[in-house]
Amino acid sequence: MALNLNSIGKKIGPFIRKYNYKDIILYALGVGAGFAELEYCYEKDLKVIPSFSIGTILNIDFLSAVAEVTNINPAGVLHGEQKLIFHKKIPIEGVLTTQGAVTNIYDKTSKGAIIIAEFDTFHSYDKKKLYTSIMTIFSRFDGGFGGVDTPKTNFKFPQKEPDYIVEETPCKNQPLIYRLSGDIFQLHVDPEFSQLAGFKKPIMHGLCIHGFACRALIQSLIPGKPENIKKMDCRFSKPLYPGEPIKTLIWKTKKKKVFWKTINKKTKEDIITNGVFEYE
Known part of the structure; x- marks a missing residue:
């Protein structure tokens, strides 16, 4: 099945998720929090670990939707990179609405294809944007379509011991x-x-x-x-x-x-x- 290059710009979603304090706590336990960080695990004065944001939208339904619109082979899909931009504090309950689109597709030839998708998530209380997720998906079996390669990046860690x-x-x-x-x-x-x-x-x-x-x-x-x-x-x-x-x-x-x-x-x-x- 050929990669659908016309999928760029096409709307994906909305994905709707209702959540409450139990979902916040379950996520915290899932990423290792416990009694030492009770603010994430107890409904009294509960706070949200911000990475809960991507945990709310990256699921089988989401990946299936991206695969469907782009025609990528789901068997070769890997989550390559993740960017999160936070606009407001995440409340401890409510309904999240997430929607976005594929913004670019790059050709890594025999290595596969790179799909960039950007999504905004809004909260039911005030309809304001909570966070933006920019996701890079590596599709191992869909390269070689004659497209452009990804832009070069030059990331370097400081040449010193970690702080x-x-x-x-x-x-x-x-x-x-x-x-x-x-x-x-x-x-x-x-x-x-x-x-x-x-x-x-x-x-x-x-x-x-x-x-x-x-x-x-x-x-x-x-x-x-x-x-x-x-x-x-x-x-x-x-x-x-x-x-x-x-x-x-x-x-x-x-x-x-x-x-x-x-x-x-x-x-x-x-x-x-x-x-x-x-x-x-």
Whole structure:
């Protein structure tokens, strides 16, 4: 099936999701929060981990909608990069409406295709925009259509030791909890499916590790004030198996802006890289 280049600019959505404090707490538990961060896990004075934002829209229905409009092969889809821009504090309950469009498609020839999709999410209380999500989807089987390549980027981490290092170990059952927030893809739960996909067992959700990193960034830079986040960007690099320890490394660059990445503590491999975090 040929890639549909005419999908650029076509509306995707709206996706509607009603949520309440239980969804906020379930997500927090899914990304490793607990008694040490009770503000994310107890309805009294509850706060929202901002990475909940992408957790609310990235699910099977969303990926199916992108695949349908672009004609990409769902079997080859990987979440490549994620940018989040926060406009307002996320309330602890309500109805979220998300809609957007494919904004660009790039050709990586034999490596596949890159699809860029941008979405805005609004809240039912005041109809104002809460956050913008810019997602890069890598489709391994859809390259070679004669399109242009992605623009070159030149991301460099500071040549110094990190200013903050946060270590954690997701539990061996972490994906079983995280998937209850919406991403029920078999790769993270079904051993047989995972082996067919080339892994020895189910792997962690990339966005689950993203949530661990978000907690680490808030803890290091704006403790107790998750509403002060303005931007969070990253690139997903390598898979991680449940139970393997991670380290989130954070470098100060300029006022209210840091670079970050999350690595596998044992292998030193980048799990998430090219991270940018801005706050107020």
